[in-house]
Amino acid sequence: MRLSSLREWARRVWGALSRRRTDHDLQRELAGHLALAEDELRQKGHAPGEAARLARAGAGGRIQALEALRDQRGLPWLDSSWLDLKLGLRLLVRNWGLTLVGGLAMTVAIGIAAVVFAAFDMVLWSPLPLDEGDRVVAIQVWDREAGRRRDTTWQDLERWRASLQTVGDIGAFQAIQRNVITPDGSVELATVAEISPAGFRVARVSPMIGRPIADADASSGAAAVVVIGHDVWQRRFAGARDVIGRELRLGKNVHTVIGVMPDGFQFPLNFRYWVPLQPAAAGILRNTGPEGAVFGRLAPGATLARAHAEVSALGILPAFSSAEGEGTRALSSAPREGGRVVPYTFAFTGDFESGELGLLWSLSSLLLVLLLLPPCANIAILNYARTVTRQQEFAARHALGGSRARIVWQLFVEALVLTAAAAGVALLLLRVVSVVVEGRLQNIPGGPPFWMTFGVSYRTLLFVAVLALAGAAMSGLVPALQATGRLARLGAGALAGRTSMRLGATWTTLVIAQVAFSVGVLPLATQLAWGTLRTGIIGPGFAAEEFATARVALEGEPSVLFGNRQRELTRRLLADPGIVGVAAALRPPGEEPWVFVDIEGLTVPELFNGRPPGFQARFNQVDTAFFDLYQVPGIGGRQFTEGDTAAEGSVAESGAVIVNRNFAETIAPGGNALGHRFRYVNAERSEWPHGPEADRWYEVVGVVGNLPVTTEARVAYHAAAPGQIQPAHLQLRLRGDSTGLAERLREVVSSVDPTLHVDEVRTLAQIYREHRFGDNLGAITIGALTGSVLLLSAAGLYALMAFTVAQRRREIGIRSALGAQPGHLVAAVFRRAFLQIGAGSAVGLLAAYFVGRYVPIEQIGGLPIPGILPGAVVFMLLVGVLASMGPARRGLRIDPTEALRSE
């Protein structure tokens, strides 16, 4: 295309938008033309009247010329679309009912899709904000068979460093926890990066003061040094310029500050303290994500594919396999494991093959678009009903030469106005959610990686725009095509007002589908929402603010010392006047890990996706003081004794287990569960190093009441001696409120041992609030989605019913003129409505039955509500009656002579 043509189009777009040459200006020029022609003709001797007539004849039609100029000035379709847009807006205001109902449902659907998309976008596509951040990579060990990342040996790291040509500055980091202790005694638990000196070269960021970690700092025997972040420098050293050389105590070691990183620097994840990573000849480096990773930077000219090929070809050493399920590390040739190179940020997204993530992303985007289907189908029905009432308008336009495409385009633009408005509100919602989520993310210990920001990216904007277009296509185009399909055939008949539109089988099917969907899905969604919101509404059921928990661990690997420390800590805490009782558990109540159990002699009921591996349950490890602390009554059997806990540091433990009432009810409904046995299936031993063993039979020796917070779950308790669980969650019963508890705890803990860490100090009330945030968000989402679909279903049903009855008005009128009983006529109207709703309800009930049978409503967090299914049917019937009533009454009021005359 020539440059001048481009310029012409640009000016035409500009002309369409700006109206730079007004109609007045164009008319003035044409009038000038005629005047000049007239002047000339007069000069040639024509009389003034004659001259004017000849001038007009020679110049052609002025109106046509003006039209041609207007078309050339802008873009004709843009101009007409602008008109459609204005018309669409006017219709939105006029049909405010449709706008409100349809807009709400569309906003909910687009909003949910946008939030999910934005979350994906944050995790997958947030760029690494470093110089040439896209060239920073992670080198991982990938277990192809298990589809999992594995840890890396130090030897492999050394080999990669020595031999890779395509990746330079290879290093690693390991996240460790350290108590940061200042001379005034204040203690703060911080996550510290043990990092190779190469890390600072990879990031290409220099300290603002001092120097980064050098190779010499990482050699064994070197003095302990630390590089600190900007905010640590401000907070702990008041921004002193002479900070270099000052001391900072991390756990038991005193480190010398050698550098301060600039504000915002948190590489490799979200750190504010960096210490050298010491070589450990036989060591294993964590390399599976936030806990640690091997990184490097692509060499100049190298590509990710080449780097990956080189690392794959190099292979990994026949190394210490870290396969799960084994207590000891076995030497294996491990041919199934190999090296791989991935973009750095990819290393923190989970166990995915590099192609999988893109596929997953595409699939979920597609699914998110499908989320629009229910609201769109309903809006389509409403649009269709409205379109049919505008039949005369379209017929007139068609008769005047408006093409079908033109009319369909107009209806599409009208629908687009609604979906675009909904998309706008959805984006506002997304903005609100992003602010809330950002706030929440900051409160998470450690926080998200520094490159992830939850916000509205251009990809999200684009996605929302696509959603708006897709929504308009689904809700506007389909009914438009159907409604205008008969235009040509209707012709003058439509103009005369004799429309013969009928709702065919498609729409009858739609009514039935509407009702079926509402009856089938509504109860499930309501129960789910109730299950999650119940705790929030009626509270956890006990004085949760009187209980607090704190996670305690000893620096480094689990150690036998921990038992002594824990006993000493318990003794000192009990001496605190603000603390009434102390117990220890693997997890606080309500946060126990989920597992599957195989109960001897019982078969698990089959679910929709096959038979689950076992009954779902939770387990916890608790000390002998636990049940007393929470005042859980014993129902049967015995309590734990010292004999149930194994010798300190030993993995072996007794097979005695105490279960809660729910668990006992599952084992022996209404009977005695004592003496029954169960075992864990699929227990991930690696995740719970001191947890219960897989495939070992445990015997129920006692039954206790349900803890108020875990009323819905089956819980199995195992006995644990001090030191056996590490890290342990201390359970504290408080006297008075919890103000200053965290500081007091830290002081007591560091006075016992400076390498003892304490974090996650929360009251149980806080824990439940945190849980509720996520639960409530989920429940609100489900509620909003269901509510909007229901509202739409009711509106759609109403529109359809009203429409069908309205269609039969004439028939009703004629029959009434011929002497039919009003009662019979009304019955005829309702019979059809009830038939459709009845058919829909039957399908819906069938669906609900199967859903209820194969979806474990309680296991996915729902609570059964009695009578909800009939309730849903009654609700839909009510909607049908309401929808038919008005039109039926109108039909009866028709003057029979009128009805006959119009025929």
Next chain:
Amino acid sequence: MPNKEPSKAEVLRGTLDLMVLQTLAALGPQHGYAIGARLGQVSSGALTLNMGTLYPGLMRLEQQGLIKAEWGVTDNNRQARFYAITTAGRRRLAADKKAWDQMVSVMHTLFEDPA
């Protein structure tokens, strides 16, 4: 639009631009009526452009940046929009003229040499 003779505008689309540019290059700034009159004159009345053809054509050339326009007053004191050729217009004129000459020469040879 089936079964309809091509309009004058369509026939002229390719050549009208060239004629207008040439007129403006030769005579200097002119208003629309004068351009139309000039084309009628040189074609001995064979080419009479109505307003619906002439003015959209002028607007198109203006949008392409080949001519520019401003309001002025004619000799007999009438308000009119005066069009003048731009540098880009002169370049386009030269190029199109060359192409036109080549085409004429090809057609000439074709018609003169029936074998």
